[in-house]
Amino acid sequence: MLKALASQFRTLWTILQHSFTKAETVQYPEQQPYLAPRYRGRIVLTKDPDGEERCVACNLCAVACPVDCIALQQGVKEDGRWYPEFFRINFSRCILCGMCEEACPTYAIQLTPDFEMCEYDRKNMVYEKEHLQIEGTGKYHDYNFYRVSGLAITGKDKGQAQNEAEPVDVKSLLP
Amino acid sequence: MATIHIDGRAYEAEAGENLLQTCLNLGLDLPYFCWHPAMGSIGACRQCAVVQFQNAEDQRGRIVMGCMTPVTEGAIFSLAGDKAQQFRQNIVESLMLNHPHDCPVCAEGGECHLQDMTVMVGHRDRHYRGRKNTHRNQYLGPLINHEMNRCITCYRCTRYYNDYAGGTDLAALASRDHVYFGRHQEGVLQSEFAGNLVEVCPTGVFTDKVLVHDYTRKWDLQSAPSVCVGCAVGCNTMPGERYGKLKRVHNRFNAEVNGYFLCDRGRFGAGFVNSKKNLLYPGLRQPEGTYDALDHHQALLHMQQACTTGKVAGIGSPRASVEANFLLRSLVGAENFSPGFSAHEQPLVMEVLQLQQHTAAVIPDIATIESADAVLILGEDVTNTAPRIALALRQSVRNKALAMAADMGLQPWQDAAIRNLAQDQRNPLYIASVADTPLDDVAEVAISLAPNEIARLGNAVARNIAGEVNELPDEPLRPQVEAIVTMLMSAQRPLIISGTGCGTGTVTAAAAQLANALCAEGKRAMLCLVVPEANSLGQAMLCDADAPDLDQLQHRATSGEFETLMVLENDLYRRGPRFQIDALLAAFNQVLVLDGMDNPTTSLATLALPAANFAESEGTIVSLEGRAQRYYPLFKPPAERRPSWVWLLACLKELTHKDVEALHHFDDITRACANAIPALSGITAAAPDHHFRNLGQKIPRQTHRNSGRTAIGANVSVHEPKQAVDEESPLAYSMEGLNRAPPGALLPFVWAPGWNSNQSLHRFQGEVGGPLKGGTAGVRMLLSGTPSPGVSNYPEKGEPPFLDMPQGLWLLVPRQQIFGSEELSALSPGLCELVEDAYIEICAADAKSLGVSAGDGIVVGDSLATLEVRINDDVAQSCAGFSVGLKGAENLEALHAVSLRPADNWRRRAPTPGSEEVIGSDRALNSEARTRGRARQRPARPQGTVPEGPHV
C-alpha cells in the first residue's frame, strides 16, 4: 500500500519537473525546427560534380521502394550514358523511408530535410523528373559514377576510369 | 544408381553423371560458370570446386571440380567444408579482379549469373588494389551488344558459338589475362543463332542490343508463355513487356522443341509488336480514301451489316490462330473459306499434311532430330526456313562423336575430350538443294539440282531401297543415288528432311516415299516436312483438301457470287503478284480486313479492324511436327485493338449465329473447334483451360519484385486502377499467385531464390536438362502417321524429267532468308537492318553470257522485277535464285521460267563501308571456308527433256 503511494508521488514529481524544462514543441510554421541534413523528407535527383545527371536509370531505387511509388524508363544518351527518360515518384504513396537513397549506387536520389509538400489535390503529389531534378550534388559532393564505372562515354574512354589500365592490345602475345 | 555422401548425408545419384549436375538435381547450391546443361563440362572456370575424400578415414580430402568428377558408388564429398568454400570464394574474387564497376549500367544486372554466384559464395570485399585490365568493345551488328570488360573467361561463348552452333567468326583472341572474346574484325556476327549468346554468357558481355537501348530489368518485366511465330518450328518463348511495349524475348525451355536455344529470327523478330504502324482503332474508308476512326460498337455494327448484305467470302491466315480461323470459317461457311495460302502454296501445304498423316515414318520433334544418325535433306534450306532445325542437325551429326566416346567409356558430358577424340568425324548429312545452304559446312555431300531433279533423286533412292530397281543403268545421278542408299541403309535412325521451301510437291512426295521405303526395310526412319508459317499445318488441318484457293475465290467473286470479303490477319500482297491480288480485291464490293498493322491489304479495306498480335492475345497454333501449342497475351491490347477471335465471336453473336450461342470464353472456341474438326481434336490438350489453378492459385505474369505499381499510371490518374483481370487463362496480370513448377505450357518466367538468372531453370526441371516438372508444353497431334499400305506416290509416268531450259530462259528457284523472308519479323527494330535488298542469283557463266557482274541490275521476265545480281556458282544449272519475300521481289513466283536481261539505268549500291574487309573465316563471304569438306556438286544434265513450270 505504502509502496504504491510512493510510486504515485514519484510520478507526480517527475511530471512536475517537466514544467521547468525547455519545450520541444515549436510554434511551427512561424518557428522552423532544425532538421539534420540526413533528415528524410522530399526526394530529389541530384547532379554529379560535373553538372551531369547522376541517375543512370538502374532501377534499384524503384525495386527497393516498399510501396512501389517510383517508376522510370531507361534510355541511352548520345554520349553513351544511361539516363532516365522519365522518372516519376508518387509522393502520395511515398512513406519517406529512404530505402531508395540507400539502394542508389550513384548518390543520385537523395532525401532532403524539406517536408512541406502538402497538397489539396492528390494528383499534385506526383512528381516527374523535372520536379525532382536539382542542379547541385546534394549531400554527396564528390562522387561521379562514370569516373568509376568501366562504361565508356564521350570524354572518358576505356582505360580512363579510376584504377583502370589502358585497353589491352589483343594482337600482342607477349607473356 | 549409386550412393554418395555429401557433407555427411547419403544421397542416391546416377552413376557416371557429373557431380555438379547431380548436386543441382538434388537441390544443392553449387556455383558454376563454364558448365552448361546442353554443352557439358570442360572444367575451365574452377568455380564448382568441392572436396573429395578418399575414404571415411580421410580427413584432408582434395579439391576436385564438380563438373569434371563422375559420381561413383560410395564417393564422399564436401560442398560446405571450409576448404571448398574458401576455394570457391577465391575463384570468384580472382574472376572479379578486373571486373568493372558496371552493374547499375549493365543489362545483365538483376539476372546475372555472376552476381548470383558471387552472392552464393559470399565474396564481398575486393582485396586487389592494382589496376584493372580493360578492353575495347566491338560492333557485332544491330542485335548484340558487346561489353568485353565484363568477361570472366569462362569460354561458354566460343564453345556455344563455334562448337555447338557451327559459327566461325567468334574466337578467343590474345593470351593470358588479355584473352578477348570477339571477332577478328568488327562486323555483324554471322551465325543465325548468335542471339543465344545473350543467354549463354553468364555475364553482361553479350546482351540484347535492342533491349539495352530501351532497358527494363528482368524483375520488372511482365512475361507470359508464348510461342514464336517466326516459322513453323514453334519454339517456346517468354517475351517480356513493360509500359505496354514488348521489351525482349527469351527462350522458354521445351525439352522436345527448342531446348535451350532459339534462332535470331525468333529472338529478335518480335519487335514488330511495338510498331508505329499498329492499328489502334477500327477504320471506315471514306469515298475520298481516308479513314474515319470508329469505336468497337460502331465497328461491330458495320461488320454485322456487311455480313448481312450479300454473301461473304473469308480468307484466313496461316499466321493467325486456329481459333480465329475457325471462327471466320464458321462465319462464312467452309465452302467459302480459303485458308489464305497463295494459290501455288495451298496444294503443297495440304499435301504435306497428307503425307505426314499417311507415313509409316516417325515425325520427329526437334530433340528426336538430334538423335538421327544419317540425314538427307531434299530441297529445303532449313537454316532459312525453319532455323532451329538446322541447329538440331548440327547436333545430330555429332552422334558419331558420342558413339565413339561411348566406345571409349567417356561420358557424354565430357565435352572437350569428345571433341578432341572425334575431331571432324561426323555422321553423314547429305544435302540436295537448289543452291548452297548454310549447313553445307557439316554436310558430307552437298549437291545443287533443280527442284524436280531433287525429287527425281529422292524417288530413285526410294525405288532402289524398296528393291524395285536394283540397277540404275542410265540414271545420270547414279553415283549420288548409290551414295545415298549406302548412307541410309547403314544408319539405324535415318532422317529425311524436305518441305515446301523449293516450291514443288514432287520433292515432298519423294521424301515421304523414301521414308516409307526405309520403314519397310525395318529402319526407324524419320520424316520431317517443313511448312512455311507458324500455323500453316494447323490451317491445313482446319480446311478440307478442296477448300477454295485465292484464284477460285476470285473467279467466284467475279461471277457475282460474293458481295463481301473478310480477310483475317493476312497481307494478301504477299500471296501473289500485285496484279492478281488487285484483281482479287476488286472483285468484291466490300473488303473487311482484321489485322494488327497497316499493310497494303489493310490500306485497301473498306473496314479495317485492329486485331491484337500474338503478344496481346491468346491462340493455338500447330507447328510443323503437328504440335498444338498455346500462346498467351503478355499485356492487354491498347485502345480498340482486340484479339481476332473476340471480333469474330462478337460479330457471330450479333448475327445470332446458332453455333456460337454457348461460346463465351476462348476455351469454348478451342473446344468447339476440336469437336468440329477431327484433325484438330487434340488442341484442347495444348494447355490447361482457364479454370486451372496451380495449387489453388493463378500463375503470375509479374515477378514478386515487380516495381513501380503505384507510380506507373500516376501521371494519368493518381488512383491506381484495378489490376487487369485475365478471364481467359490461368495466368494473372499481377505478381500474385504461384509460379512453382507450373505446367510447361504456363511457365511465364524462371526465377528461384538465389538464382535470378535464366540458370534458375534447373529448379523447374525434373532433372537438370530434362523435361519441366510441370510437363512438356504442347500436344502432338501427329506422332507418326497411320501408314496406308498400297498407296504409292511414285509418279505414274516415270520420274520428273531433267530440267532443260531453252536458251535465254531461267527457272526461278526460291532462296529464303532468315531475316526478311518472314513478313512480321522483318519489321522488327534491329533485325530490319539485316534484311538485305532483293536479289537474283545466277552462276558466273550465266552472268557472263548476260553481260552483267555482281551488283548490276537485271530485269526479270517482261518487267516483273528489276533486281540486283549476285553471282553464285552453287545455283543449280539453268536456275536463277530469287530472294523470297523481300521488297522488290513480290511479283516473282517460284518455278516460273523467266527471261533475264541487264537493266538500263541501274544505280549500283555504294559498297557498305567495312563489308569488303571482313576476315577470312567469315563464312557468308568466303565460300571456301564455308564448305570445309568437299565442294558442292553441280552435276551436268542429259539433254532432251522438257522444262517445268509455266513460261513468263
Ligand code: SF4
Ligand atoms: S537507384 Fe539511383 S541511379 Fe538507380 S534509378 Fe534510382 S535514382 Fe537512378
Ligand code: SF4
Ligand atoms: S556482368 Fe553481372 S556482375 Fe558484371 S557488371 Fe554486369 S550485372 Fe554486374
Ligand code: SF4
Ligand atoms: S564473353 Fe561471356 S561467355 Fe564468353 S568467356 Fe566471357 S563471360 Fe564467358
Ligand code: SF4
Ligand atoms: S526456329 Fe522458327 S520458331 Fe524457332 S525461334 Fe526461329 S523462327 Fe522462331
Ligand code: FES
Ligand atoms: S563449372 Fe566446373 S569448372 Fe567451370
